[in-house]
Amino acid sequence: MIEIDGSYGEGGGQLVRTAVALSAVTGKEIKVTNIRKNRPNPGLKQQHLKSLETAAKICGAQVSGLFPGSSELFFSPIEIKGGKYDIDIGTAGSITLLLQCIMPALPFAKEKVELTIRGGTDVAWSPTVDYLQHITLRALEQLGYVGSVTLRERGYYPRGGGNVSAIFKPCKLHGFHFRKTEENEKFGEKLVGEEGFEEESQKRKIIGVSHTSNLPAHVPARQAEAAESLLLEAGYGSRIDVQSHESFSTGSGITLWTGYCGGSALGERGLPAEKVGRRAAEEIIAELRAGAAVDMHLADQLIPYMALAGNSSYTVRELTLHAATNIWVTEQFLNVKFRIEEKEGLFEVSVDG
Structure with a gap:
């Protein structure tokens, strides 16, 4: 079992999402403690629960600690399955953050995964659905990732009601070096x-x-x-x-x-x-x-995929706490080591393998 301190670094929901995704990929059960410990409202919130429930369904995981305010999570995956899933986050919970929790695992599914998700498409503190479509997925294509997201209806805070359909296919990831703009x-x-x-x-x-x-x-x-x-x-x-x-x-x-x-x-x-x-x-x-290769938001999103693909790199103008935390979490699961160097006013982040 891998034990993760949920208060490490950025200490938010992203740490939990990345840990769960890589648990599914590696088959290693995890225990996450101190979840969102230093936040005004610590513990898991409703949108975190939906993300974790979805991840558990897709990989047949045994899971405990799924309730509002929970500060501890146990997650034991079995096998990443394909199939169709219909998910309603409720209100304006972020659809893109839910997808962040499962997308790194989906290249390793037995068959394609089809999702219909209702919730928020354009809400604060999360990538917009347009960012996911036109930046995140475009970048992931360079690593061999195969997936598409289609916007059916937008959903804003606080009512939500957005609707997105997504298809992800099993694929073999490969390294890629993101170059300057x-x-x-x-x-x-x-x-x-x-x-x-x-x-x-x-x-x-x-x-x-x-x-x-x-x-x-x-x-x-x-x-x-x-x-x-x-x-x-x-x-x-x-x-x-x-x-x-x-x-x-x-x-x-x-x-x-x-x-x-x-x-x-x-x-x-x-x-x-x-x-x-x-x-x-x-x-x-x-x-x-x-003049960096990727923007600051994409930089932290790419970390688990780069580790799974191996032999990848990018430059970014600033290494955020989100990115540093994602690197730390990823290194707990995979036999990789990220290198960070300052070059000409930019940060170069790379991983071998």
Whole structure:
């Protein structure tokens, strides 16, 4: 049995999600203690429970400690199975964080896994569904990962109601070295003007989506316009799709991406749409100006996959506590050792194997 101190490093839900995923892969039972010990509301929350319940179903695990506020978890996997699963997180629990709990294990399933998940697609403190589709999964493809996520309906805080379908197939992971942004130009899309001529820009193009539900159509347009204006000032062309829907929950957001870098922001009551757009633009501009291979959010998500694939690396402008914690957890399960070096103002993270 592997014992994990849930208060180590970042000490949040991600530590538990990574530990459970790698427990499923390795077949090693785990005991996680002090779960979210230093948080205002320690222990497991409802959305953590749904993630862990789903992981247990997929790998036939024996599990205890699954209740709200639990500070200790026992998880003993048997076999990663395929099949179809219908999951309702309830309210606006993050769909992308639930997927983080199971995705590293799914290449090792006996057959493909098909999921229908209801919950939050665009909620605070988690990757947006657009980020997952256009950045995370695109990066994982380079490691041989085979999976797709389709957005059916958006769900915002606090009501949720979002709907996503996903398919993941068994696959063999392989190493990949993520290079600097300048070498990823193939991911930038060419912008074509009204007369069919390609617009010139000093730097590559940024793609995005600005969306709302149950709000006036000018809100996503203003978000997009503010983002486009700031990006243009920074020397980046952009094309941002504007979407206005009527659905179960009310909210707004914007996600921008190019290559392995992104930026996103969510609307809030009383927050002008222009500020939402600018926040997303500022985030991706900071990443692109640093010249790293991946952004800070992708950097921590990639850790378990890189360890499973072996012989992989990336550069990032800052190694977050999330990434450092994910490295520590991953090294508890797999016979790997990550190397971290500072080079030309960036952090290079690599793993052999």
